[in-house]
Amino acid sequence: xxRTVLALLLLLMxxxxxxxxxVGATIKPKQPGLDGRPVLWIEPASRGSxxxxxxxxxxxxxxxxxxxxxxxxxxxxxxxxxxxxxVRVRSAVVDALESGSGMEAKTGLLAAAxxxxxxxxxxxxxxxxxxSLNERDALFTQAITSKDPIAALGAARYWRxxxxxxxxxxxxxxxxxxxxxxxxxxxxxQLLPCDxxxxxxxxxxxxxxxxxxxxxxxxxxxxxKSNGLVQAIPELIFALNHPDRWVRALAARAIARGASGLSxxxxxxxxxxxxxxxxxxxxxxxxxVAWALAAIGDEQGLAxxxxxxxxxxxxxxxxxxxxxxxxxxxxxxxxxxxxxxALRKASTDDDVDVRQRVASVAGCLDDGRAVxxxxxxxxxxxxxxxxxxxxxxxxxxxxxxASPYLIDMVTSEIDRDTLDAAFMSLEHLVHGHDMRPPHxxxxxxxxxxSSERPFFGRDPLRWRRWFQTRGG
Numbered sequence: 001x002x003r004t005v006l007a008l009l010l011l012l013m014x015x016x017x018x019x020x021x022x023v024g025a026t027i028k029p030k031q032p033g034l035d036g037r038p039v040l041w042i043e044p045a046s047r048g049s050x051x052x053x054x055x056x057x058x059x060x061x062x063x064x065x066x067x068x069x070x071x072x073x074x075x076x077x078x079x080x081x082x083x084x085x086x087v088r089v090r091s092a093v094v095d096a097l098e099s100g101s102g103m104e105a106k107t108g109l110l111a112a113a114x115x116x117x118x119x120x121x122x123x124x125x126x127x128x129x130x131x132s133l134n135e136r137d138a139l140f141t142q143a144i145t146s147k148d149p150i151a152a153l154g155a156a157r158y159w160r161x162x163x164x165x166x167x168x169x170x171x172x173x174x175x176x177x178x179x180x181x182x183x184x185x186x187x188x189x190q191l192l193p194c195d196x197x198x199x200x201x202x203x204x205x206x207x208x209x210x211x212x213x214x215x216x217x218x219x220x221x222x223x224x225k226s227n228g229l230v231q232a233i234p235e236l237i238f239a240l241n242h243p244d245r246w247v248r249a250l251a252a253r254a255i256a257r258g259a260s261g262l263s264x265x266x267x268x269x270x271x272x273x274x275x276x277x278x279x280x281x282x283x284x285x286x287x288x289v290a291w292a293l294a295a296i297g298d299e300q301g302l303a304x305x306x307x308x309x310x311x312x313x314x315x316x317x318x319x320x321x322x323x324x325x326x327x328x329x330x331x332x333x334x335x336x337x338x339x340x341x342a343l344r345k346a347s348t349d350d351d352v353d354v355r356q357r358v359a360s361v362a363g364c365l366d367d368g369r370a371v372x373x374x375x376x377x378x379x380x381x382x383x384x385x386x387x388x389x390x391x392x393x394x395x396x397x398x399x400x401x402a403s404p405y406l407i408d409m410v411t412s413e414i415d416r417d418t419l420d421a422a423f424m425s426l427e428h429l430v431h432g433h434d435m436r437p438p439h440x441x442x443x444x445x446x447x448x449x450s451s452e453r454p455f456f457g458r459d460p461l462r463w464r465r466w467f468q469t470r471g472g
Contacts, residue, residue, distance in 0.1 A: 057086060057088070057089065060081070060084075060089055061088065061089065061092050064078065064081065064089070064092045064093060064095075064096050065092065065096070067096050068096075068099075068100065069096050069097050069099060069100025069101070069105045069108075070100055070101055070102065070105075072104065074100075075097070075100065075102075075104045075105055075108055078093045078096055078097055078108060079093075079108050079111060081093045082108070082111060082112055082115070085313040085315075087117050087119060087120060087314055087315075087351065090112065090115060090117070090120045091119065091120055091123055093108075093112065094109065094112045094120060094123045094124045094127060095123075097109050097112065097124075097127070098127040098130070103138075103139065103142060106128070106131065106135070106139050107139065107142065107143055107146070107148060107151045108151070109124050109127050109128050109154075110124075110128070110139065110143050110150075110151040110152075110154035110155050111148065111150040111151045111154055112124035112154070113125050113128065113154035113157065113158055114150050114151075114153045114154035114157060115315075116284065116315040116316075116318070116319060117314065117315040117318060117353070118318065118353055119352075119353055124154075125158060125161065128158070128161070128162070129161065133164060134164075136161070136162040136163075137162060137163055137164045139155070139162065140155050140159060140162040140163055141178075143155035144156070144178045144181065144182050144187065144191075145178075145181050145182065145183075147183070149184040149186070149187065149246075152182060152184045152187035153184065153186055153187045153190060153246060155187070156182075156186075156187040156188075156190035156191045157190055159175070159178075159191060172193075172196050172199045172201050172202055173201040175191060175192075175193060175196070175201075175202065175205075176201035176202050176204065176205035177201075177205070178191055179191050179192065179202075179205045179206075179209070179212060180205050185211045185242065185244050185246075185247050186244055186246035186247045186250055188209065188211055188212055188215075189211050189212065189214065189215040189239070189247065189250050189251075190215075190250065192206075192212060192215040192216060192219070194218075194219035194222060194223075197216050197219050210235050210238055210239075211235070211239055211242070211247060213235040214233075214235035214236045214238065214239040214251055214254070215250070215254070216235075217230070217233045217234075217235050217236045217254070218236065218250075218251075218254025218255070218257070218258060220258075220261070221233070221254065221255070221257070221258020221259075221261040221262065222257060222258045222261065223261070224258060224260070224261025224262075225260065225261060229261055229262065229263040230258075230261050230262055230263060230266065231263050231265055231266055232265075232266055232269075233255070233262075233266065233270065236251050236254060236255060237269065237270070237273050239251035240252065240273050240274065240276075240277045240289075241273075241276075241277070245280075245282045245284060245285050246284075248277060248280075248285045248288070248289075249284045249285050249288040250288075252274065252277065252285065252288035252289045252291065252292045253288045253291065253292070255270065255274070255292040255295070255296075256288065256291040256292040256294075256295040256323070256326065257295075257326070259292065259295035259296045260295075262296065267296060270296060271293070271296060271298060274289055274292050274293050274296070274298070275293070275298075275300075277289045278290065278293065278300075278304070283308065283312055283316045283319070284319065286304065286308070287304075287305065287308055287316065287319045287320050287323060288319075288323075289301075289304075290302075290304035290305050290308070290320075290323065291305070291323035291326065291327070294323070294327055295327060302324075302327075302334075302336050302338075302339070303338065305320045305323055305324055306320075306336065306338045306339050306342045307342075308320040309321060309324075309339075309342040309343065309345075309346050310341070310342045310345050310346070314349065314350075314351040314353070314354050317346055317349065317351075317354050318351075318353055318354055318357060321346070321354070321357035321358065321360075321361055322357065324339075324361050324364070325357065325360055325361060325364070328361075328364040330395065330435065332364070333364055333365070333366040334361070334364050334365050334366060335366045335367075336365075336367075337367065339361070339365060339367070340365065340367050340369050340370065340373070343358050343361060343362055343365070343370075343373060344373060346358045347359075347362075347373055347376060347377060352382045352384055352385060355377065355380060355382065355385045356382070356384050356385045356387075356388045357388070358373075358377070359374065359377045359380075359385055359388040359389040359392045360388050360391070360392055360395075362374050362377075362392055362396075363391065363392025363393065363394070363395035363396045364392075364395060364396075365396075370396060371396065371398060371401040371402070374389050374392055374393055374396065374402070374405070375405055377389040378390070378393075378405045378408075378409065383415035383417065383418050384417075386409070386413070386415065386418045387415070387417045387418045387421045387438075388421075390406065390409055390418055390421035390422040390424075390425055391421045391424065391425060391435070391438070393405065393406055393422075393425050393429075394421075394424060394425025394426075394428045394429055394435050395425075395435065397429065399429040399430065402425070402429060403426075403429070403430075403467060404467075406422045406425055406426050406429075407426075407463060407464060407467045409422035410422045410423060410426065410460045410463050410464075411460045411463075411464055417438075419458070420441050420442060420445055420458075421438075421441065423441075423445055423456075423457065423458055423463075424436060424441045424444065424445070426456070426463060427444075427455065427456070427457075430454075430456075430466065431453045431454050431455060431456075432453055433451065433453060433455070445457050445458055
């Protein structure tokens with residue numbers, strides 16, 4: 001009897017605490033902790049630009065799918081979305097622009113081709129390549145002379161894919177005229193082909209244009225190893241102080257790529273100018289300047305790149321990681337303990353392109369902790385990341401630490417590129433063969449090599465026996 005009364009009391013109490021709602025109505029949950037009872041609050045995991053999306057992003061993606069990219073206002077809306085920080089949104093914009101009609105939609109594809117994220121720019125370029133060569137040629141001409149600076153930048157960056165007969169002699173005269181007609185400074189700098197700066201039409205187009213001359217100085221720096229060191233770069237110094245952020249970024253990148261061509265006399269002025277240019281809140285410029293500072297030996301440049309790997313959107317992280325890779329041509333390594341925590345954080349990014357470059361940079365890092373990071377990435381869900389990891393193991397040069405993971409790859413991996421990368425790294429670490437660039441690995445593995453060194457190639461059983469024999 002007592003149990004029955006107690007049960008009825010509990011039922012009445014629960015009825016008093018509940019509220020009735022119409023069927024199908026949304027019941028707004030109470031905020032945890034308002035009733036005075038203790039709660040355990042777990043902070044939701046942050047969402048990257050390439051991963052799961054929130055409700056607002058889902059709605060935006062649905063809106064983009066419905067956009068036909070035919071009316072001017074529709075194209076303008078899509079172009080606005082190209083400035084968002086979400087890679088999935090910008091990729092969806094490219095798809096929408098590709099399905100649109102008219103020159104304005106195609107011009108939007110050129111703007112997307114200038115995107116900082118490689119996935120978005122590659123998607124836009126692929127869409128452009130679906131056009132006929134005549135269409136691309138007309139699009140190039142229209143964009144270069146338009147009032148659209150971003151589309152002009154995209155056209156200048158990929159002019160070889162757009163113009164008729166890009167390698168012919170007449171194209172030099174056409175490029176020279178395009179540089180004269182283009183009203184956008186960064187696009188003019190981007191247009192200059194280093195292999196043609198001494199041709200008559202290009203040389204004539206450079207006269208009086210300080211930014212075009214700055215681009216020429218960048219070309220001279222790249223060739224300085226064979227032609228003697230460069231004593232001064234006044235036009236690149238001028239470009240580093242230009243109000244246009246793209247101009248400043250292009251100037252800094254030109255110095256970064258050609259830093260080894262600078263004479264000792266030029267270093268002090270270049271360093272002080274770069275340090276002044278580093279006082280910016282624009283990530284594109286800040287990373288380019290940090291790359292240049294690191295290239296001339298200023299440690300602050302590497303510290304800044306480490307910061308941008310840890311923070312910012314995915315495009316920013318990719319820019320910083322690409323800069324680090326450019327600073328470490330084999331056999332050069334990075335000796336910076338502050339880079340490992342930054343790479344560790346970026347290794348869990350939702351963006352495949354970020355994780356792929358994290359793996360590559362980890363292979364250049366002279367830090368014992370990098371092996372554990374590569375071990376984690378060796379089982380990444382994306383084959384591109386696993387491929388980069390396999391090559392990074394070879395670059396890192398630590399056979400004992402790398403061999404268990406590489407052997408596991410060659411005996412269980414199903415992706416061909418990852419398999420070949422693992423075979424290549426094993427051949428390098430075990431038999432001493434030189435690491436080949438990715439595009440040359442297939443040829444190397446097919447060759448059977450005539451070297452006196454052993455060669456197991458694509459034979460996973462021989463590699464397994466080797467591993468077991470050495471006590472692995």
